[in-house]
Amino acid sequence: MQKRICFFVGNMGLGGIGKLTLHLVEEFVKKGIMVDLFLYKDDGEYMDQIPKEVRIFVHGGSYLGRMVRYISYLNKEKPMVSISSRQRQDILNVIGCLISYRKVQPVISIHTNVSAENKEQIGVRKKSIFIEILSKLLYKVPNKFIAVSKGVADDFAKWANVKRTEVEVIYNPVYKPYTELRDVQIPLTYEQLLREDKKYIIGVGRLTKAKDFFTLIKSYHIVKQKMDVALIILGEGPLRKELENLITELNLEKDVFLLGFVHNPQYYIRRASAFVLSSIWEGFGNVIVEAMGVGTPIISTNCPSGPAEILEDGKYGKLVSVGNLQEMANAMIDTLSTPHNPDVLIERAKDFYTEKIAQEYLDYIFEENP
Template sequence: MTMNPVSSVSVFLPALAGGGAERAMMHLAQGFAERGLKTDLVVAEAEGAYLSKIPAGVRLVDLQARSPVVVSKTFALQRYLQREQPEALFSALDIVSSATLARRLAGVPTQVVMCVQTNLSQQFRDHQPHTFGRVRPQLVRLMYPWADALVAASAGVAADVARMTHIPQDRVRVIYNPVVTPEVLAKTQEPVEHPWFAPGEPPVLLGVGRLVSQKDFPTLIRAFARVRKERPARLMILGEGEDRLQLEALVRSLNLEADVALPGFAENPYAYMAQASVFVLSSIFEGFGNVVAEALAAGTPVVSTDCESGPAEILENGRYGRLTPTRDPEAIARAVLQTLDEPRNSPELIARAQSFSVANITDQYLQVLADLLTQPTRQAS
């Protein structure tokens, strides 16, 4: 266990929506608090599905940032830093790096660690709806070098950040997300009150994630249609999002209403993971792919697209689960059918998941701070 190099830390998030990145950073805050650090979870706006799940020992700080949010949250964060002066600030989902600008405006010695949770190039390509969307890559190039340290959620994200910012890749630390906690492991043992998981029922394929284009659930549904032609099976997708109506229409067009369920956001997806026969990730891109590691922790076989970035690293290039090309329903269907025909090796999968435990990852983040403190002191600017 790494010794604590500091006594106070803050974790900054825009909000507490029910995404994997928010969940990972809350787990990190929990890890810091369990090490005895004074830990603040600072949010631009205190809203979202995880608002009721603040870890014990973590103080929630609501900056109450209002429109225009980018400007408002930067100045609100500046005031927070001047008032509290934490020794370190970990900022995630902060695409335009409000944290580095707020620290410069505050003139405090807080160490800022940017935690990059997604493949930025892919995200910017996926969402360019307005002028601000088009300038975000320029803001990344300008402001990310102001951080004291950059941490990427996967090697693929690190390479992408280095390309975008022209920062040497060896300056971007790779630390996988902390997704496996004792609570997660306990929740995998809880029962699932759904008739599909009763003994003797057909195998259930499970997808988990926001119903948005990045997750490419249409490809998963089309892959399931191919599986369904070969053998009895069912597909459940947990999550909520803007693509729900489109997905429901696709299910109807393929005459799969009896075998596909979209029950929405689940308070405990881990119990579903443990009961599923195969977990499937169909994403076009990821930063890490928390749900892949969580499925391994539940002991469930995984089929995942070999997308940028993260799943291939979690699965060690196919050692712990099958990888398929993106946007390829036929390949996913073949991989699922092969997986269903194999015996389940849960102990090996669960052992792999321990690489992503909160205790292990908290140690690595504390080492980042320890390394920063051995460098020459930088002047707050």
């Protein structure tokens, strides 16, 4: 009997979960697994990259309506496994698998430090308290848990009050050989900036509080006083205006460039003199592996939970304290002044090869369903 897997995600939009889902879907299809996507919306930056073999089910509407349609999907289409990656989808996933008369195994994929994320959301939305309580109860149901780093696994087990041994750690499938990068249309404004002899530092991520690009820009301001180097930030998000105001306040309009979301960040990362991750917290840190994959030297905050694991506590890049401007600036100056061996970084990136990680997923989720 051919195996079928369902991915229960909101959409295929921006962010690590959308890209992770795409990578897993692509690899599963290559391995002959039948794959379904159960979405709330048929949109997102990665929708047009989904393999044609994948069936897509789109069901919006109310929370209750989604539940009814999800249970109907499980009963009719009979996937063996359904993977969800966010608390609200986790709730529907677990309840749906319990109510469905088909034997479907829910798999909960944990991508972030849930204690930190929930603390922030509860301060904004009262509904988040109810979601947190309900999800904790449902996580007691016999589920399979996959965490994207050891730190995330430790945090989740403590927060959800489940045994740490019940949480499997499988790193994100990030690395693909970038021997031939796709052509990228560079805005004319930045052609001069991106000429071969111009040095620049790069940061990549959503413009949100968690990514803390404020610290990166302020640290860069220190570096700029000593070195002729630019700063590029790739990504879009709700804090763009505040970041633009900071850039203006520091008189860095000709030096710092917010380029928004780009489909192929590796092109920019490969040509950068250094990559910096300034996050307050991460689940894993996909973009660190992407930088490794093109041999660009890395500076990262030692935030919970993934960066130190990827960099092996500083073996493959510099780790600095969260929010420490001077420490980050010193690390950037040192990195820009010191030669590095890109081959060492590329070799480390292969530990996160998409084909390898996809097989680890399959081995775990089907270990009792040969």
